[in-house]
Amino acid sequence: MADIKSYPDALQRVIAYLGHLPGVGGRTAERMALSLMSWQEGDLAGFGAQLSSLRKDVGFCPVCGYLTNGSQPCRFCSSPDRERSIICVVEQVTQVHTIENSGCFKGLYHVLGGKISPMKGRGPADLRIEELRERLADGEVKEILIALSPDVEGEATAHYLAQEFGGMGVMLSRIAAGVPVGSDLSFADAATMASAISGRRRFGE
Numbered sequence: 001m002a003d004i005k006s007y008p009d010a011l012q013r014v015i016a017y018l019g020h021l022p023g024v025g026g027r028t029a030e031r032m033a034l035s036l037m038s039w040q041e042g043d044l045a046g047f048g049a050q051l052s053s054l055r056k057d058v059g060f061c062p063v064c065g066y067l068t069n070g071s072q073p074c075r076f077c078s079s080p081d082r083e084r085s086i087i088c089v090v091e092q093v094t095q096v097h098t099i100e101n102s103g104c105f106k107g108l109y110h111v112l113g114g115k116i117s118p119m120k121g122r123g124p125a126d127l128r129i130e131e132l133r134e135r136l137a138d139g140e141v142k143e144i145l146i147a148l149s150p151d152v153e154g155e156a157t158a159h160y161l162a163q164e165f166g167g168m169g170v171m172l173s174r175i176a177a178g179v180p181v182g183s184d185l186s187f188a189d190a191a192t193m194a195s196a197i198s199g200r201r202r203f204g205e
C-alpha cells in the first residue's frame with residue numbers, strides 16, 4: 001500500500017482516528033478508511049451522525065454503572081427477570097459480557113469502574129463503592145459476588161470490599177479459582193467463567 005502521507009488530507013485524518021482503536025494497526029486503519037470511500041453517501045452520513053451523538057445517546061446506568069440508553073436504568077436493573085438478592089461486582093463493562101456469556105448468573109451487576117491501585121493513584125473514592133453501599137440500604141441484597149481479576153489490584157479491591165461490607169448482613173462471596181492468576185477476566189471464556197461462578201465460595205474461605 002502507498003505511504004499514508006500520499007493520501008488526501010481528509011483521508012489521512014480518518015486513518016489516524018481509526019488507528020486509535022484497539023487492535024487496529026496502521027495498515028488495517030488504511031484498509032478500513034479506503035473501504036469507507038466505497039460506502040454510499042447516506043451510510044457515511046449515518047455513521048458520522050451516530051458517532052457524533054454516541055456520548056449523548058449512551059450513558060451509564062445510575063444504579064449499577066453498566067451502559068444504557070441515555071441516563072435510564074440499564075436492561076439488567078430494569079428487568080423483572082433478574083434476581084435482585086445478588087449483586088456481582090466487576091471492574092469494567094466488558095466483564096459483564098463475559099459473565100452473561102457464561103449463562104450462569106441471573107442476578108444484578110455493579111461496575112466499579114476500575115480497581116484500587118496505589119501505583120496509579122486510584123483509591124476507593126475513585127470507584128463506584130459508595131453507590132454500591134447505597135444499593136445495600138434496603139436489605140434486599142443478600143449476597144455480593146466479587147468477580148475481580150485475580151491480580152494484585154483485584155485482591156486489594158476484594159479485601160477492601162470485604163472490610164467495608166462484611167458487617168452489613170450480606171454474604172460476600174467470590175468466584176472460584178480457575179480463572180488463571182494475573183489474567184484479565186474480560187478475556188475468560190464462557191466455560192471458565194461458568195465454572196468460576198458455579199464454584200463460588202464465601203469470601204475468606
Ligand SMILES: [Zn+2]
Pocket residue numbers: 061062063064065066073074075076077078
Ligand atoms: Zn444498571
